Amino acid sequence: MINELLPPKRILMGPGPSDVHPHVLKSMVTPLLGHLDPAFLTIMDETMELLRQVYQTKNKATMAMSGTGSAGMETVFVNLIEPGDKVLIGVNGLFGERMVDVAERCGAEVIQVKAPWGQIIDPQQIKEMLQQHKNIKVVAVVHAETSTGVRQPLEEISHIVHEHEALFVCDMVTSLGGCPTDIDQVGVDAAYSGTQKCLSAPPGLAPVTFSARAVDVMAKRKQKVQSWYLDLSMIQAYWSEDSERFYHHTAPITMIYSLREALRLIVNEGLENVFARHKRYGDSLHAGLEAMGLSLLVEKEHRLSQLTSVNIPEGVDDLAVRKRLLEKYSLEIGGGLGELKGKVWRIGLMGYNARQENVTYMLAALEDVLKEENCNIEHGVALQAAEKLMNK
C-alpha cells in the first residue's frame, strides 16, 4: 500500500532544480484546458510574449519545448544540423561535452575548442578554428556552465562567428532569468534553457529561441529532422501567434501554466531588478564563503552569481558533508560532475532562492557542518562578511 505523497521539505541550493516560487506552485492546481482551446492559445501567446521579454529578444520563434533543458539542447541541434555539417563547440565543462555528444548523434562533424573546467573559452581560439576549418555552420558555447559556475562572455565570440557567417548557439539553461542573456543585442541565433533554475518553475519545459537567420536555415533543410517530437517545422505551426495552430502533440498544459506564472513574476519584478538581486546575493555568498577561508573554483571576473563552485578543502569528505547538510538542515547542495567529482561543491542561488534568507542559512549550516567534520575554517566571520554586501 503506497501512501499519499508527503516528502520532506528541502531547501534546494544545488545546481537545480531550485525551489519553485510558491505562486508558481499554486498555479499548477489550475484545472486543465484543452491544447486547442482558444483560452489556452491565449495563454500560449502570453507565454511567448513573456519569454521574449525574459530572453531579451524580439525573435518570433520563441517557444517552450515539451521536455527538460536537455531536450532544448537536442531541439537546437536536430533542427539546425544535417548529416555532414561542421559544428564548432566550446568545451569547458560537462554541458559542452553533452553538446558534442548530441551534435555527433545528428551526424555533425564536430570540432572542439577546449578550456580547463572552471575557465572560459578563449574567443581567439574560436577565431583560429573558424579560419582553419572552412564552412563551419554552427558555433556553440555554454553561456553559464552549470558544471563549473563559469559565465562565458558572448559579445566577442558572436562577432567572430558572424564574420564567418556561421550561426551562434548558446546553452542558457542556467543563465535565463539569472543574468542578462541579451539574445538580440549579442546576436545569438539559437538558445535553449530550462524552467527549473533561475525561472523557479519545476523542470519539464525547455524554452528556446531562434533568430530569423536560424529559422531561414531550418526552412532550407534538405532532410527531415531526425526527431519527430522535436521537429520545429511542425511545432512552429502550433507555437505561433499568427498560424493556424496545427495540432502536433498534446502540449504539457500544467507545465505551461507554471512557466507563464514564473515568467510573469520575473517581468513584474523587472528584469534589471531580478539580475541585480542575483548579483547582490551571489556576491554576498562569495564574500561569506571566502571569509570562512574557502576558495572558489572560478576567478571573480567570470563567476556566475546564481551558481558557485566551492573547492572542497583537503581532507574533507565530500559525501559526508552533503549528506549531513541534507539530513541535519534539509539543505541540498550539489557535488562536482565529471572531472570535478569530489573536488567541488556547487551552490545555487537561483530565482526565488536568490534571497538574504538563503545566503544566511547556507553559510550558517555549512559552517556548522564543516566544524563537525573538523575542517580548518574561520569561525564567526562569514555572516558578517556576507551581510556587508547584502544592502549595497
Added chain:
Amino acid sequence: MINELLPPKRILMGPGPSDVHPHVLKSMVTPLLGHLDPAFLTIMDETMELLRQVYQTKNKATMAMSGTGSAGMETVFVNLIEPGDKVLIGVNGLFGERMVDVAERCGAEVIQVKAPWGQIIDPQQIKEMLQQHKNIKVVAVVHAETSTGVRQPLEEISHIVHEHEALFVCDMVTSLGGCPTDIDQVGVDAAYSGTQKCLSAPPGLAPVTFSARAVDVMAKRKQKVQSWYLDLSMIQAYWSEDSERFYHHTAPITMIYSLREALRLIVNEGLENVFARHKRYGDSLHAGLEAMGLSLLVEKEHRLSQLTSVNIPEGVDDLAVRKRLLEKYSLEIGGGLGELKGKVWRIGLMGYNARQENVTYMLAALEDVLKEENCNIEHGVALQAAEKLMNK
C-alpha cells in the same frame, strides 16, 4: 500587463487531455525534491512499482520518459530500431501514420498493413507480410486508436509476431488505465503511453515498458541511439531500483509527483473496478447517443469505452456544434483528424471523467445544441437509454 492565471473551467471530454483528478492536481503543489534526493529516488521506485501494476507487467524496464505520449512513441522506435531495420506497422488511423513517420526518421524500412479508419488491423495480413518479408525486427500496432476509437485485439497478432521472432510494439496512449493492457499475458515487448488520458494526470510524461527480450535487443545495438534525450542505455541507469541512479537529465519532479498520485488512485480503486467503470459508462454513453439517433463510427465489437467517434449527421456544421458546446456548456469534445476531419466528433470518457455525471451532462448538452442546429434527432430518450446501463 499580464494578469494572474484564471482560465475558464472546462469539462474535457475530447480525445485528451481529459480532466485531471482533483487529488492529482493537489499533489502538484508539493514542493520539489532534488532529482537525486534519496526521498525522490523512493518516489521513483514507488512510481515504477505502481506503473507495473497498471501496465499489468513485471517488466523491470518500466519507467516514465520526460515528454508527452509522442515522446514515448519516439523512445520506443529510436531505441529498438537501427538504420536499415525492417518494421511492420499497422495503419488504421493517425497514430499508425505517426509511427510510420517516426520509424522512417530512425532509418527503418517500413512496411505497412492498412485498414480503413474505424476498423481493426487484420492479423492474417500481418502474418502474410511477415512471411513475405524476411527478418522483420519490429511489428507495431495501435492498441487504442485515438483518432478513431478502435480497440485492436492483440492476442492473435502477438502470437503471429513471436512465431516470426519479431518484437511486438503497442501504442497504449489511450488504453493505459482505461482497459486491460495485459503486457505480460499478451506478450507485448514494448509499449508507450501518456499521462493525460485514462490516468487523469496532466500531459507531460510518457510511461513506457520493455520486455527482457526488448532490453536485450537494445543492449546489442551497434550504433548509438540517435536521440541523446531519449537514450535508454543511459536512462535505465537512473530509472532503476538497483542501479547507481546516474544523473542523465533533470527529471520533471512535479510531473512525476502527479503520475505517482494518479497511479496510486487507480491501484487503490482496483484495476478491475477501473476497467469496469470505463466499460459501464462507455456502454451507457453509446446507448444514449444511439437512442438519440446518432450513429457511431466503430462497430460494437471493437469500440473503445474511453473514446467514442460519433458520425456527424449530414448537414450539421461540425465546428458550429463544437464551438457552441464550448461556449454554452464549457464542454470540450474533439473533431476528426486526417481523413475523418469534419466527419466525426470524438467523445472521451477517460479516467476520472468516466462517471455518471459526465455521461448525463454530455448527452443533455449535445441534445440541446443539436436541436439549436436543427438536426433531426430523437428528443427526450437519450438520458433514459443511458441510465438503464449505468447501474448494471
